[in-house]
Amino acid sequence: MSDTQLLQELETLRSDIRRHNKLYYVDDNPEVSDAEYDRLMRRLQEIEAARPELITPDSPTQRVGAAPLKEFGTVTHNVPMLSLANAMDEEELKEFDQRVKRALSTTADIEYVFEPKIDGLAFEAIYEHGVFVSGSTRGDGVTGEDVTQNLKTVKAIPLRLSQELDADGKPTFPLPSRLEVRGEVYMDKADFAKLNKEREQTGEPLFANPRNSAAGSLRQLDPTITAKRPLKAFFYALGQVEGISFASQFEMLAMFRKMGLPTAFHYRCQSIEEVLQRYHELHERRDSLPYEIDGSVVKVNSFQLQQELGMISRSPRWAIAFKFPATQETTTINDIIVQVGRTGALTPVAVLEPVNLRGVLVSRATLHNQDEIERKDIRIGDTAVIQRAGDVIPEVVKIIDTKRTGNEQKFVMPTQCPVCKGAVVRPAGEAVHRCTNHDCPAKQIGHLEHFVSKRAMNIDGVSSKLLELFIDNGLIKDAADLYSITKAQLLPLERMADKSAENVIQAIEKSKQPELWRFIFALGIRHVGEHTAKVLAKHFGSLDKLRQATEAELTTVYEIGTEVAKSVAQFFQKPETDMLLKKFAAAGIQIVNPQSAAGAQPLAGKSFVLTGTLATMTRDAAKEMIEKAGGRVASSVSKNTDYVVAGSDAGSKLAKAQQLGVTVLSEEEFQALLNE
Ligand code: IVH
Numbered sequence: 001m002s003d004t005q006l007l008q009e010l011e012t013l014r015s016d017i018r019r020h021n022k023l024y025y026v027d028d029n030p031e032v033s034d035a036e037y038d039r040l041m042r043r044l045q046e047i048e049a050a051r052p053e054l055i056t057p058d059s060p061t062q063r064v065g066a067a068p069l070k071e072f073g074t075v076t077h078n079v080p081m082l083s084l085a086n087a088m089d090e091e092e093l094k095e096f097d098q099r100v101k102r103a104l105s106t107t108a109d110i111e112y113v114f115e116p117k118i119d120g121l122a123f124e125a126i127y128e129h130g131v132f133v134s135g136s137t138r139g140d141g142v143t144g145e146d147v148t149q150n151l152k153t154v155k156a157i158p159l160r161l162s163q164e165l166d167a168d169g170k171p172t173f174p175l176p177s178r179l180e181v182r183g184e185v186y187m188d189k190a191d192f193a194k195l196n197k198e199r200e201q202t203g204e205p206l207f208a209n210p211r212n213s214a215a216g217s218l219r220q221l222d223p224t225i226t227a228k229r230p231l232k233a234f235f236y237a238l239g240q241v242e243g244i245s246f247a248s249q250f251e252m253l254a255m256f257r258k259m260g261l262p263t264a265f266h267y268r269c270q271s272i273e274e275v276l277q278r279y280h281e282l283h284e285r286r287d288s289l290p291y292e293i294d295g296s297v298v299k300v301n302s303f304q305l306q307q308e309l310g311m312i313s314r315s316p317r318w319a320i321a322f323k324f325p326a327t328q329e330t331t332t333i334n335d336i337i338v339q340v341g342r343t344g345a346l347t348p349v350a351v352l353e354p355v356n357l358r359g360v361l362v363s364r365a366t367l368h369n370q371d372e373i374e375r376k377d378i379r380i381g382d383t384a385v386i387q388r389a390g391d392v393i394p395e396v397v398k399i400i401d402t403k404r405t406g407n408e409q410k411f412v413m414p415t416q417c418p419v420c421k422g423a424v425v426r427p428a429g430e431a432v433h434r435c436t437n438h439d440c441p442a443k444q445i446g447h448l449e450h451f452v453s454k455r456a457m458n459i460d461g462v463s464s465k466l467l468e469l470f471i472d473n474g475l476i477k478d479a480a481d482l483y484s485i486t487k488a489q490l491l492p493l494e495r496m497a498d499k500s501a502e503n504v505i506q507a508i509e510k511s512k513q514p515e516l517w518r519f520i521f522a523l524g525i526r527h528v529g530e531h532t533a534k535v536l537a538k539h540f541g542s543l544d545k546l547r548q549a550t551e552a553e554l555t556t557v558y559e560i561g562t563e564v565a566k567s568v569a570q571f572f573q574k575p576e577t578d579m580l581l582k583k584f585a586a587a588g589i590q591i592v593n594p595q596s597a598a599g600a601q602p603l604a605g606k607s608f609v610l611t612g613t614l615a616t617m618t619r620d621a622a623k624e625m626i627e628k629a630g631g632r633v634a635s636s637v638s639k640n641t642d643y644v645v646a647g648s649d650a651g652s653k654l655a656k657a658q659q660l661g662v663t664v665l666s667e668e669e670f671q672a673l674l675n676e
Pocket of ligand 1: 082083084085115116117118119120121122138184236237297316319321
């Protein structure tokens, strides 16, 4: 390929990726699948790895890779980041409207913009000539922390602003020479719940709510940690601006979107009455939104009027936060019962005196596990503060000990499973109690739910309810039975019309050629989450190889710890597993493994450590190439390391390699090895 062609491909890839980012994050209307997007990214990485001199700081590949910091630098905002005064009810909102009118000496209705108040962490991003250059947290409003490297990992924040082109291909607006934009970094409720679940499994402390988890994630000294957190962002305000101007909040938000800066939904309202109407609407919708909001923000639309109104004690006179009523409630814990999940985990649940929380009558709250109950000292009969956090499942925040009468009773974990009476154990070092009976019906339904779930076999339209019906009607005993269900068997079931029966059959049929990692994940092996399933699929390449692997072999796989190795080996040794897999095969399940189609794997099984600065590629690119060739990259040198690739300024890792007699490769030698 000629250089011109290469440059052209590079530019096309970058602009395509940017366009897909905008379609996804701004327009909420993606055009391509994740796989297609990944393919574009990989191709771009490939080219940049081969021609690192062509890498630009705003290339979509440049989101991760910065080294961890010792501490954050401080940044003084060019324009202070203000906070908002609150209106707690209708009356206070109307007073705000009156104040605005008085200050503007008018009786005419004011035009407002109504926005949701996103419950995240305020930040500022600075773009120079359309390129993201730095960013910071709000801090105290005057100075914040420099979180540039962390913000770069947030895909919703463009590294480069988009431009809209007219029919002649000319930009419809100039990119400002400087644009300081403000917004909120947040986490979707579902992503938050998933993150906490993973943390629970790995024994890390849980985040209390999506806000804390967004804040905690953005304020990581190691940007590679931030990169792994599912952060998103919305923009809603300006700092200093040069080279562009806006007449109103509404116009500014529209322009943000054109520039590729995501905004939350928002409305123009012609009067404070219309604002109120929007507020009630929003309150209704609150729980169906994918992210947490704690109310609305009402802003005078015209920038001219905003300027006339000015500010008072660090808050603008032209805006107000119109909050929702509190979401915590106090109630009594009438009982503590125990639920059994897919893995047999016993979860204690508080049975509450029903209480209205955000319009939903709540009568249960999760207590997570025994340790949590002890930590919060929760007893049956206690008066407790409960809340609905990011998770839809309400939880107990704390108990009110001044309300104790002395009649409260401590909770004890049952020694028998409440569902099947099987023995309950708490494995050493774990926070959870588990039912040990393999055939426990609670596990069965949980297993099936997991099997059909989106990230596993992705059998659309087979709900938990439907699975229960299948079991109750004797249609299935295990996941493999799903594949022998016929339409004739479905039709007599409750609320099963011809079309829906057809859809179910189709969905099941469609799942018959799962990717290897999905199938491994779907099997529901203890400790094998999505990521581990991918690691295993990549390493072993086929289900048969994985089945044959001994515990010792499994332990040698990078990222597979002793506990996972043990669990996997045990799983495949069980005769039940053998039977199940035979049933799957008989049902016509054909596992595909795109990984093994990737080509030769000359570095299969080889372990690398990268150190120092490489001249022709980034470390990430080198890592990618090694992994593609079947090798793996570790962070520290041990006697198991096969090669250390040493760039310039290599330090202690090089010394360690020499000390242990590990082969050290120069960058050229490494390239040669890759090309072998
Ligand atoms: S406007 C002067 N708009 O609420 C403009 N703020 O108490 C100040 N927030 O620090 C911000 N959603 O963290 C604005 N749509 C929105 C918002 C919003 C959330 C947060 C932000 C700010 C705080 C103000």
